[in-house]
Amino acid sequence: MSATHGKFIWCELMTPDTSAAAKFYSSVVGWTTSEMKVEGMPPYTIFEANGIGVAGLMEFPAELEGKGIPPNWTGYVGVDDVDQSARDFAANGGSVRRPPDDIPSVGRFAVVADPHGAVLCIMTPAPMDKAFPELAPDAPGNIGWHELYAGNGKDAVSFYSKLFGWTKDSEMDMGPMGVYYLFSHNGKQIGGMMTKPENIPMSFWSYYFIVPTLDAAIERVTSGGGKIVHGPMEVPGGSWIIQAMDPQGAFFCLVAPKR
Known part of the structure; x- marks a missing residue:
């Protein structure tokens, strides 16, 4: 690979x-x-x-x-x-x-x-004459995390490890919500997987966009016609997240280093 x-x-x-x-x-x-x-x-x-x-x-x-x-x-x-x-x-x-x-x-x-x-x-x-520039992984505007609400979290880790070469980095016991599996690509932690709660009808991937501060972004979401569906919540490592719906009904997430 x-x-x-x-x-x-x-x-x-x-x-x-x-x-x-x-x-x-x-x-x-x-x-x-x-x-x-x-x-x-x-x-x-x-x-x-x-x-x-x-x-x-x-x-x-x-x-x-x-x-x-x-x-x-x-x-x-x-x-x-x-x-x-x-x-x-x-x-x-x-x-x-x-x-x-x-x-x-x-x-x-x-x-x-x-x-x-x-x-x-x-x-x-397609083959490129030169490599495209990339943002720093933690730069505002970048996609900072990739998260799977899986049909079965443990099975999903095995499936994607086989298909993409991802490796299980660690796992966190979240009590009634089950186990959260963190995964890496080429040694760099890039996302997490968990068995979806029963009230979520389908398995899906979600994406966290990095913003400098969360509270100001929440205000921009709501004033722009979006809706916060979960959070704000602090996650291990100290970052803050929300999950939201945009005005057209697409699910998205934000992550920030501070409120």
Whole structure:
């Protein structure tokens, strides 16, 4: 496996109102936006922090309407061979929701789901003449944490370790909420997994965007029409988090080093 196999490389929002979403997240997270044009593809907006692209925004696809899929954030994980990884997902109890396909000049991707239905995109990026700049891992505007509400947390750790080479870093007993498993990629802690509470109807991945302070961000969420669904809460290590819904109904999370 290469160093990029199993690395979260992108995060993307599908929403029915891209202009409203661009305004909301620019306010809440502090992102700026730019437009990317790819021949034969619908308009695509890039969310940037310090001029560096960290996430994308696109119109909710018409073919997904009426299928019970809400507006949502989806992560992209880099893989060495998209076609092989898609086969591996299916062979290990997962599924391929969209077969591998090419995005001109960007890369080859597929939409996959784990055995309990949590959806991710996998991608083999197109070869680049030079490496794109990356934000510091803890920089405001970056994606600071990746979290899976799993059908079964322990099984999910095993599944993703096999598919992406992730390693279990440690685990925390959260009492009635069960065990929280922290996982790493190439020795760096990047996220956590837990068995989802019974009141959550489906397994899903969620993404934590870094903001400098949490209380001010909470005010921007609510004044912009969003809704806080959990928190603020301090987490081990001293950071503060909230979980929220944006005005169009997409779930997202914020993390900050202080209130």
